[in-house]
Amino acid sequence: DFVCPIEADLYEAVMEHLRLTFFWEEPLNVCVSLCEAPGSGHPKLEAVCLDTLQDGLSIVALSDGKVVGCALNGSQSRQQLDEAIKQTYAETDKKFRSIFSMLYDNNRDIDLYTKYDVHDIFECRILSVDPDYRGKGIARILLDQSIQEARLRGFKLFKVDATSAISQRICRSRSLTLEHEILYADHLDPDTGKPAFVPPPPHYGLQIYSRLFEKE
Numbered sequence: 341d342f343v344c345p346i347e348a349d350l351y352e353a354v355m356e357h358l359r360l361t362f363f364w365e366e367p368l369n370v371c372v373s374l375c376e377a378p379g380s381g382h383p384k385l386e387a388v389c390l391d392t393l394q395d396g397l398s399i400v401a402l403s404d405g406k407v408v409g410c411a412l413n414g415s416q417s418r419q420q421l422d423e424a425i426k427q428t429y430a431e432t433d434k435k436f437r438s439i440f441s442m443l444y445d446n447n448r449d450i451d452l453y454t455k456y457d458v459h460d461i462f463e464c465r466i467l468s469v470d471p472d473y474r475g476k477g478i479a480r481i482l483l484d485q486s487i488q489e490a491r492l493r494g495f496k497l498f499k500v501d502a503t504s505a506i507s508q509r510i511c512r513s514r515s516l517t518l519e520h521e522i523l524y525a526d527h528l529d530p531d532t533g534k535p536a537f538v539p540p541p542p543h544y545g546l547q548i549y550s551r552l553f554e555k556e
């Protein structure tokens with residue numbers, strides 16, 4: 341078993357893993373029924389994942405050559421965030437829009453770029469582990485390696501948008517700083533006036549965590 345950077349030859353195997361796990365099981369994807377079945381995929385989420393993979397900052401966990409987990413990491417500037425918000429508001433897929441507008445709006449509101457005076461943020465966007473390999477600390481290792489990667493690449497700020505109670509627990513166990521929290525019950529769908537996301541327990545809100553690297 342080992343953990344290494346994701347090179348282009350692994351993109352398809354990583355995407356296949358994500359279609360079967362994260363796409364199907366991440367709490368907000370579940371709430372809006374983003375995908376029809378495990379493995380069925382979602383073209384727009386796949387585009388976000390491929391774009392993120394191409395930043396060259398992502399990490400995979402392999403067991404006998406099989407992808408059993410991954411951390412998809414990307415770099416985002418304030419300008420890129422503003423552009424992503426513009427594109428998301430124009431998005432016609434309501435399910436996809438509801439998830440990404442919530443994530444982007446909260447990030448714009450807390451504006452970590454100004455708070456920490458940074459141009460680019462290293463973002464851990466997706467943490468995913470194969471159900472048969474869960475509870476063994478693989479996500480924790482992927483997060484630790486991602487923090488290490490951010491530091492080595494010279495980023496000043498590492499950030500995770502944690503939508504799941506389990507990823508939140510992992511962030512706390514790594515002593516990341518809680519920057520922001522919203523309860524899903526308080527995030528209303530503008531069309532219905534009701535909560536946009538009603539996930540199954542133990543998931544109850546979005547938490548944004550960070551790690552600031554001090555100058556060495």
Ligand code: ACO
Pocket residue numbers: 361362365366367464465466467468469470473474475476477478479480481500501502503504506507509510513
């Ligand atoms: N219920 C409660 N606690 C759990 C569960 C569970 N089902 N699974 C793991 N944990 C706990 C572990 O006990 C451990 O806690 P501890 O350190 O206090 O002992 C902690 O969570 C970390 O466990 P890991 O073994 O490192 O996590 P794992 O490798 O099982 O992967 C993950 C966790 C990635 C969240 C996995 O459950 C998954 O792929 N879920 C579906 C996709 C998803 O929701 N991803 C996160 C969305 S947020 C984001 O991507 C940034």
